Every structure is written in structure tokens, then in C-alpha cells.
Amino acid sequence: EIVLTQSPATLSLSPGERATLSCRASQSVSNYLAWYQQKPGQAPRLLIYDTSKRATGIPARFSGSGSGTDFTLTISTLEPEDFALYYCQQRTNWITFGQGTRLEIK
Amino acid sequence: QVQLQESGPGLVKPSETLSLTCTVSGGSISSYYWSWIRQPPGKGLEWIGYIYYSGSTNYNPSLKSRVTISVDTSKNQFSVKLSSVTAADTAIYYCARGADLQPLDLWGQGTLVTVSS
Numbered sequence: 526e527i528v529l530t531q532s533p534a535t536l537s538l539s540p541g542e543r544a545t546l547s548c549r550a551s552q553s554v555s556n557y558l559a560w561y562q563q564k565p566g567q568a569p570r571l572l573i574y575d576t577s578k579r580a581t582g583i584p585a586r587f588s589g590s591g592s593g594t595d596f597t598l599t600i601s602t603l604e605p606e607d608f609a610l611y612y613c614q615q616r617t618n619w620i621t622f623g624q625g626t627r628l629e630i631k
Numbered sequence: 632q633v634q635l636q637e638s639g640p641g642l643v644k645p646s647e648t649l650s651l652t653c654t655v656s657g658g659s660i661s662s663y664y665w666s667w668i669r670q671p672p673g674k675g676l677e678w679i680g681y682i683y684y685s686g687s688t689n690y691n692p693s694l695k696s697r698v699t700i701s702v703d704t705s706k707n708q709f710s711v712k713l714s715s716v717t718a719a720d721t722a723i724y725y726c727a728r729g730a731d732l733q734p735l736d737l738w739g740q741g742t743l744v745t746v747s748s
Contacts, residue, residue: 568738569738571734
């Protein structure tokens with residue numbers, strides 16, 4: 526099983542700032558890394574797939590990068606609606622998720 | 632647009648079988664992979680397994696002995712059965728489009744299943 530470790534567990538920032546979330550895999554996942562956003566009481570929503578491709582309707586302020594075992598989700602300028610829980614996920618070897626990063630308002 | 636909706640009992644007794652169905656509306660179930668994912672209250676996401684519209688399946692090894700996923704293309708539905716449930720199976724269960732060959736790009740709203748006597 527490929528283990529995904531996200532950091533930090535909690536990120537405290539203000540609207541307008543830049544957010545950088547990390548995801549490290551226990552072994553290479555090639556480029557099959559996705560990012561999801563989850564708000565309270567809602568299902569996860571696909572933001573980024575295959576490391577850097579934005580899903581349909583996702584704003585350009587969300588971007589993904591990385592390769593192999595180290596990946597990053599960047600939110601260039603935080604909007605109030607971006608404060609939520611974020612999960613990374615790999616689909617190279619079965620499907621596994623990271624434990625999540627909570628992005629909270631500072 | 633395509634929507635997914637989970638349905639099934641919200642309460643299951645220990646040792647019994649949990650059964651849920653996902654109905655796909657606004658589009659065809661064909662030519663896609665379909666997954667089940669669960670999330671214990673306040674915890675992270677766990678993939679349960681997936682099915683292709685043709686019927687081929689793949690399961691999380693940790694649940695494989697207890698899980699069966701099936702598809703009914705005539706009804707545009709797919710289902711999950713999880714046997715011998717315990718309190719540890721209490722979770723929000725989501726159905727989603729996608730699997731290991733496709734990203735999980737569309738999700739149902741989720742349904743809470745509680746295992747309790």
C-alpha cells in the first residue's frame with residue numbers, strides 16, 4: 526500500500542495570502558496524484574488530477590506540481606471560500622488518500 | 632448534468648450486511664469506472680472498491696473478504712454490500728465516478744450508515 530503523508534496538518538493563513546500544501550508518497554506514484562477539497566457536510570470535490578490538471582470549473586488560483594513522491598497544491602491568492610479540508614490521493618497502486626490538511630482562517 | 636445519489640438503510644446491526652445503492656442520473660453508467668469510498672465521522676477517506684460498467688471489480692485488500700460491488704446497467708445503478716459489519720464500519724459512504732484509471736471526478740452527497748444494535 527502506498528502511504529500519503531500530508532503536511533502541515535493545519536495551515537493558518539489570511540485571505541489574500543498564498544497557500545502551499547504538501548503531499549509525500551511512500552513510493553513513486555508517477556504523476557497519478559490528485560487533490561480534493563472538502564467542506565463541512567459536503568462530499569470531496571476534485572480540484573487537481575494527474576499532478577497538475579485542473580478539473581472542470583476549478584479556478585486558476587489552484588495549481589498542482591510535483592513528480593514521483595513529492596507533490597504540492599498551491600492556492601495563489603486565498604479567497605474566503607477556500608478555507609476547508611484538502612486531501613491528496615494516488616491511483617497508481619490501488620487508491621489511497623492522505624490524512625488531510627486543514628486550511629483555516631488566521 | 633450527471634448526478635449520483637446514494638440510498639440505503641442508515642442503521643445496520645452488528646454482524647449483519649450493509650447494502651447501499653448509487654443511482655446515476657443525467658448520464659449513462661456505461662464507459663466509466665464507479666467507486667465506493669467511506670469516511671468515518673471526523674476522520675479521513677478510505678477507498679472501498681470499484682466496478683467497471685462491464686462488471687469487472689477491484690477491492691481494497693483490507694476489505695476484500697467482506698465486500699461485493701455490483702452493477703445494474705438497465706437501472707443505471709451500482710451497489711455495495713459489506714458483510715459482518717462492526718461499529719468500525721460506521722461511516723459516511725460515498726459513491727463516485729472514477730477509479731485507478733480515471734480520477735474521482737464526480738461524487739454523491741454521501742449517506743451516513745451507523746452500525747449499532
